[in-house]
Amino acid sequence: MGFFVEVLIGGLMAGVLYSLVALGFVLIFKASGVFNFAQGAMVLFAALTFVRLIDILKDTFAPIMLSLLITIALMVVLAMAVERLVLRPMVNQPGISLFMATLGIAYFLDGFGQTLWGSDIYTLDIGIPKEPLMLLETVFEGGVLVASEDLIATVVAGLLVVVLAIFFQRTRVGRALRAVADDHQAAQSIGIPLNYIWVVVWTVAGLVALVAGIIWGSKLGVQFSLSLIALKALPVLILGGFESVLGAIIGGLIIGAGEKLSEIYLGPYVGGGIEYWFAYMLALFFLLFRPQGLFGEVHIDRV
Amino acid sequence: MGYSKLIKGLLLSMLLVIVGCGQKEEGTGTDTSSDSQTSSNTNNQAYAPTPDGNEQFVPVLSYRTGPYAPNGTGVANGFVDYLKLVDARDGGVNGVRISFEECETEYKTDRGVECYERLKGLGPTGATVFNPNSTGVTFALTEKTTTDKIPLITMGYGRSESRDGSVFPWNFPMMGTYWTAADVLVQHVGNLSGGLDKLKGKKIALVYHDSPFGKEPIPLLQKRSEMHGFSLTTIPVTHPGVEQKAAWLQVRQDKPDYVFLWGWGVMNSTSIKEAAAVRYPREQMFGVWWSGAEPDVTPAGDDSIGYSSVTLQHSAGSDNQVHKDIFKYVYDAGAGSGDRDRVGEVLYNRGMLNAAIVVEVIRNAQSKYGQKPLTGEQIRWGIENFELTQAQIDKLGLTGMVQPIKLSCSDHEGTRIARIHTWNGKTWEYSSDWIEASDAVIKPMVETAASNYAKEKNITRASCES
Numbered sequence: 001m002g003f004f005v006e007v008l009i010g011g012l013m014a015g016v017l018y019s020l021v022a023l024g025f026v027l028i029f030k031a032s033g034v035f036n037f038a039q040g041a042m043v044l045f046a047a048l049t050f051v052r053l054i055d056i057l058k059d060t061f062a063p064i065m066l067s068l069l070i071t072i073a074l075m076v077v078l079a080m081a082v083e084r085l086v087l088r089p090m091v092n093q094p095g096i097s098l099f100m101a102t103l104g105i106a107y108f109l110d111g112f113g114q115t116l117w118g119s120d121i122y123t124l125d126i127g128i129p130k131e132p133l134m135l136l137e138t139v140f141e142g143g144v145l146v147a148s149e150d151l152i153a154t155v156v157a158g159l160l161v162v163v164l165a166i167f168f169q170r171t172r173v174g175r176a177l178r179a180v181a182d183d184h185q186a187a188q189s190i191g192i193p194l195n196y197i198w199v200v201v202w203t204v205a206g207l208v209a210l211v212a213g214i215i216w217g218s219k220l221g222v223q224f225s226l227s228l229i230a231l232k233a234l235p236v237l238i239l240g241g242f243e244s245v246l247g248a249i250i251g252g253l254i255i256g257a258g259e260k261l262s263e264i265y266l267g268p269y270v271g272g273g274i275e276y277w278f279a280y281m282l283a284l285f286f287l288l289f290r291p292q293g294l295f296g297e298v299h300i301d302r303v
Numbered sequence: 304m305g306y307s308k309l310i311k312g313l314l315l316s317m318l319l320v321i322v323g324c325g326q327k328e329e330g331t332g333t334d335t336s337s338d339s340q341t342s343s344n345t346n347n348q349a350y351a352p353t354p355d356g357n358e359q360f361v362p363v364l365s366y367r368t369g370p371y372a373p374n375g376t377g378v379a380n381g382f383v384d385y386l387k388l389v390d391a392r393d394g395g396v397n398g399v400r401i402s403f404e405e406c407e408t409e410y411k412t413d414r415g416v417e418c419y420e421r422l423k424g425l426g427p428t429g430a431t432v433f434n435p436n437s438t439g440v441t442f443a444l445t446e447k448t449t450t451d452k453i454p455l456i457t458m459g460y461g462r463s464e465s466r467d468g469s470v471f472p473w474n475f476p477m478m479g480t481y482w483t484a485a486d487v488l489v490q491h492v493g494n495l496s497g498g499l500d501k502l503k504g505k506k507i508a509l510v511y512h513d514s515p516f517g518k519e520p521i522p523l524l525q526k527r528s529e530m531h532g533f534s535l536t537t538i539p540v541t542h543p544g545v546e547q548k549a550a551w552l553q554v555r556q557d558k559p560d561y562v563f564l565w566g567w568g569v570m571n572s573t574s575i576k577e578a579a580a581v582r583y584p585r586e587q588m589f590g591v592w593w594s595g596a597e598p599d600v601t602p603a604g605d606d607s608i609g610y611s612s613v614t615l616q617h618s619a620g621s622d623n624q625v626h627k628d629i630f631k632y633v634y635d636a637g638a639g640s641g642d643r644d645r646v647g648e649v650l651y652n653r654g655m656l657n658a659a660i661v662v663e664v665i666r667n668a669q670s671k672y673g674q675k676p677l678t679g680e681q682i683r684w685g686i687e688n689f690e691l692t693q694a695q696i697d698k699l700g701l702t703g704m705v706q707p708i709k710l711s712c713s714d715h716e717g718t719r720i721a722r723i724h725t726w727n728g729k730t731w732e733y734s735s736d737w738i739e740a741s742d743a744v745i746k747p748m749v750e751t752a753a754s755n756y757a758k759e760k761n762i763t764r765a766s767c768e769s
Contacts, residue, residue, distance in 0.1 A: 006552060111368070132581070216545075220545055220572070220576075220602070272513075273541050
């Protein structure tokens with residue numbers, strides 16, 4: 001039983017890490033109706049920029065803080081460039097065209113980031129404790145082992161959700177974002193500046209990518225594989241719904257726990273290595289009952 | 304209008320930051336950047352034939368981008384630097400210049416095959432010999448090279464049964480197959496336990512990359528498990544290996560006496576970190592030679608101390624004569640492929656050694672066919688009849704990095720000995736004597752597997768008598 005609990009907790013923690021990446025997808029989809037395939041590349045680009053700047057600025061008085069500020073500034077610049085060079089010329093184009101454009105952005109950022117900063121593995125140490133914690137030792141023999149960095153990631157993800165929920169629900173900009181997502185033209189007609197809104201949402205997604213990149217980067221080292229973590233976020237999105245911040249979190253938890261439990265308890269019967277595709281199977285299974293995802297919006301179109 | 308000015312201003316600032324960063328690195332001259340080490344463009348100039356056509360073309364399949372770039376770059380730099388050294392120091396091989404072109408595979412099988420098709424016809428006599436640097440690409444090219452008559456050198460990777468030249472005349476898994484590596488590891492943990500008979504009742508877990516590469520050692524380990532009575536648990540990790548929590552929770556649950564790690568790229572450092580996270584002792588972890596280089600241990604910091612791997616004979620080090628020559632003729636001339644400080648890392652040395660063997664088999668083939676550009680078929684003879692003696696090793700400046708090698712029609716591997724090295728937090732140190740893989744165990748497996756392959760592909764075994 002102790003082992004089951006350990007796998008379950010480990011899976012939930014892994015799920016939170018997936019959610020961190022999934023949040024970036026949700027933000028842009030929620031605010032612009034665009035599925036941003038470049039989110040993984042943004043995670044890599046943000047983390048690479050951050051870690052390499054720390055190295056370059058290591059002789060200054062506050063390398064981490066300075067690097068963080070410069071990286072944030074660069075993510076703002078990136079958002080502006082994306083809006084100006086990619087999105088603006090494609091206003092009112094079909095969603096699939098915008099999606100294809102984000103594919104291009106993903107390939108560009110992957111290559112640009114590595115050309116600029118190198119493609120080696122860079123160690124990122126921002127002081128997150130690594131020592132695992134042993135919990136419930138009196139309840140289960142051997143206790144339940146929990147990685148402290150995963151716990152911190154959980155707290156960070158929780159905070160992000162709260163901040164984003166307030167941003168979307170309580171602020172003027174947040175409401176404008178939702179209006180743009182519903183209908184570009186209608187939003188423009190009532191005076192919502194579409195270009196500005198797109199810059200804001202890509203900036204916020206860039207900042208979420210930076211947070212995800214820092215958490216994942218301190219865990220794995222900053223390297224190209226960070227961009228592949230986006231693939232882990234896809235089943236989370238399918239399950240949680242593309243428009244729901246809460247769905248990204250709940251979806252992450254279900255996917256994380258489901259894939260770990262399946263790997264441990266079903267894997268040995270089918271040769272193992274099933275967690276990758278099992279996540280998609282699990283998401284598709286949920287879609288049978290809720291095609292819009294657990295927390296996705298139901299769209300009813302007049303025909 | 305103001306908005307567009309803001310964009311221009313910010314873009315300009317970004318440019319200044321980037322330029323400033325570059326200047327700082329250049330000024331300090333420190334290894335803050337691996338840009339030069341990892342640049343994907345350094346050697347990617349297209350092949351241009353020399354006017355007299357007196358050259359031997361060597362195709363280079365490398366990966367300097369993608370998830371495996373941190374490992375692939377070191378191998379590629381070592382390989383290319385040695386080719387440059389031979390051209391700069393010796394004027395080629397007996398006067399025949401060495402030309403090459405790199406092709407980026409990203410460690411993807413389809414890209415590898417595409418690179419093969421693009422490069423195989425270059426040079427006055429076509430491609431000399433391919434070094435795919437990937438087991439997946441090797442599997443894909445095995446049949447193609449037979450048709451095209453171009454040999455494949457797969458130093459430390461590829462199909463283990465391909466050492467049987469009577470079935471695989473064009474494959475040369477020189478210096479060690481995965482069965483050799485796995486056998487050496489079993490013998491090593493046997494030695495640590497007080498003898499192979501002491502492995503009875505012990506548990507060994509294989510944490511492996513879920514790919515043809517990762518699955519290769521399983522038959523040998525199963526065989527050894529039956530022989531010595533240890534239990535074997537196989538735990539796959541899906542590509543690229545960034546998420547391994549389930550695998551390591553399983554290790555924590557099973558509490559194996561030893562873990563063998565069969566990973567590549569980010570999987571290795573992640574495994575070491577996860578082992579630390581579940582408090583599995585690194586002293587009981589042993590990797591294959593593709594899991595025992597600097598990029599595998601440095602990202603995990605102090606968690607890597609005590610971790611070991613089998614070597615493909617050599618470890619790290621830049622004190623050999625060959626390194627001194629590379630510094631003198633390549634780096635001092637400004638032609639180095641990577642960062643000077645990283646010459647001599649484990650994977651750099653592997654690439655360099657691989658290129659040295661390519662050059663020596665060309666030399667060997669020239670001894671029969673003359674000092675001129677040779678075809679792949681002629682080079683194949685040079686490989687199959689290749690012998691690297693201690694005297695030649697010393698002459699090449701490779702003393703201590705490699706032991707004598709002797710290939711034959713029936714043995715395309717040439718040698719089956721290896722050492723273990725252990726990471727001490729700063730560098731690799733040898734932690735065992737030479738261990739020879741047991742051919743009494745491996746040879747029957749090779750014969751069976753090669754026969755099965757021959758039957759499946761309808762291949763008639765060649766005679767190795769003549």
